[in-house]
Amino acid sequence: MRRFYQKQSFRINFHAFLLLLPSLVFLLLFTFYPIGQTIFHSLFKSDLSTPEPLFVGLENFKRLSEDDTFWKVLMNNIWFAIGTIPTTIIIGLLMAVVVNKHIVGRSWIRTFLFYPAVIPAIAIANIWLYIYTPNFGLLNYVLNMVGIGSVDLLAHSNTVMFAMIVMVIWKEAGFFMIFFLAGLQNISEELYDAAKIDGSSRSTTFTRITIPLLMPTTLFVSILALTNAFKLVDHLVVMTQGGPNNASNLLLYYIYETVFKYWDMGYGATLTTILLLIMMIIASVQFLFMEKRIHYN
Template sequence: MGRSKVIKVNLMAWIFLLPSLIFLIMFTLYPVISTLISSFYKSDLSTIEPLFVGFENYRSMMEDEVFRKAFINNIWFAIGTVPTSVLIGLLLAILVNRTFIGKSLSRVFFFYPVVIPMVAASFIWLFFYTPDYGMVNSILKLFGFGELNFLGNSDTALLSIIIMVVWKEAGFFMIFYLAALQNIPKDLLEAARIDGASKWRQFRSIVFPLLMPTTLFSAIIATTNAFKTVDQLVVMTQGGPNNASNLLLYYIYENTFRFMDYGKAATVTVIVLIIMVLIAAIQFFATDKKIHYS
């Protein structure tokens, strides 16, 4: 291939990539760089013009009890939602991958929560958790238990949000696992069955290793979702009571739109981005050697 032809091919490739590159710069790179720069400035209602303060925003953030509470809550929220939603998604996929009457209806039923907007789902679960006439408390009363204020109690508010998010996300991961299960070669399972392998041995030695790419993808997506939760908090708890359900993205939302402290909001945003990148990198490199791509 001549030099001119190589240049022409490369030029055409860049021309085709240019629209995507422009959008990447406009909506990803520029906001990230702008947020990073803003985190070094004090920009709130007490300052007419943004004032450069260096790492002061980071220092004050580490001393903020509300930030520490939101950070710890977010860790527990991720621990509660990520493995649970991924595991339930896997179990649902195994269930609906079988042949039985009503299989298609079951798939729709399990996936339906995914298509419900988060705000609408939050209002549904807000009704479930209502102390006086909510469905959960009605069931508890039916069995002789006392009434509970799930969202108004510091001990149960975060757990209540976790349950709702798992219900919302499990069907999403079910779809990915279902597609992965249907791509597993049937002859491998048939050979294992002929060799006398039990169903559990087939799953442990053949199915699950081949599902590792899907598991890694699902874990990264679930972790990312865990650190960008805000809609349900706005509707259900506003981070309360006493910041018991406050999470990092809601903390950013409050500082941006309620307190107008843009410098602090940018600082927390940078921290959240770093956390998400580190977690994704750890998940990827820790499981890369255990993944079978073919």
Template structure:
């Protein structure tokens, strides 16, 4: 009994922060989603599911939802797979490996706003680095951030560059924990490098892959910093994502009921995706 009491006392500070900064905001947001709360009302007015109906009819929300879907499709598998490939590349004991690890990980430590300004310089028409290279090749200017068909791809490329090194660290740690006896035994049995990777290394990396995919999915639905700096959701909402939609609804239009409703939708999406990943994929992973 005394041990249980001490354990709960040690957990109490964390529980307080969890309740104040996680559980309470979630409950408050769900509650506010059933109310009209904007500049036209002195106090919140209960409207039931009207906010959800209006949001589904909102073309900007639908556009942000579709953009976020393609943004997730473009960033999650590519960032995770690239992180795995980089980890395999720098896991070798060759000269320059430490320098390569530092170079690949360096984008991770750069603040997102700073990274956005760096890539804004790359993408800027006329004097941006990409257009300078295109001029050398005799190709005209490309306004990647000003074109509706290319802006989302440009943002995806920047995010992949930013996240791949982060996942590389986890894969590198997982690779170094793989027993070398397994690889040596398979080599003696005549297994090729590809067979070693596919039959031994890749299955043992699956727990890390699951973790990385969950983190990448979370990141895909909380992207906002680079949008504020680089595009502000434009042109014509072509780069508008769900979190930026919530940000605009809250701080630009002061429509707190609408913002809360969109937040609830994002929260439900994240819970569903996490449940599918854990309860669907986790059964196929062996941790032993």
């Protein structure tokens, strides 16, 4: 009998492994192998001055620690993440709460709010480039109408990051709304009915029932928002090219320039390794901080 159960257990585990095998192969080929190759190439000097890659050990990391542009770009990316992640999550949640109610034209409102998420990145960049254009852009047209006068947000170091943050919030809030909407619809109505019977106010119900039960969704969305905050390239290529004076330059765009503009593959791999390390650390902190606060139905 014991041998029979052992065979059954082995058969079940083997079938489970076969079902997971395609995903494991995909992860190995397209995630772990490229990461390993990137870390390996970060130990080499490979640019236009070296016909063949030259092993330099940790020299690229020493160069990175002395690179003023890297530190400026890293701080830009941190402020960009601080400006976009909480704002898009909060706005996305509020929009989901509104469109989850039985209101007139609910489907049209959902479509309208989600629409920016399906517009191609280059198209979004061109739309906002037109909005911010100093002479005939939509923003300056409105500002001139109210007597404020024209401003060129993309041309000044102290305003360009704010302009990029606003664009990303407009683009991503509706995308996150869909996840929160799915989470809201997964919460049992019986919990809200019980709260009404107990005399709970709307704010109490929202903070004691809705928010805790949305924590799994919030964790997923926060990881997604973090990833998006550190992988912005398309909009920078079209709108600012990292200027003025690197004021809007972000880490992935700096990597893009290093590799494809200056053909410095070794240093680009080093920058990519640091980016991966930063995202792993922040994601781990998010998991440790939020996992304790996650509740399920």
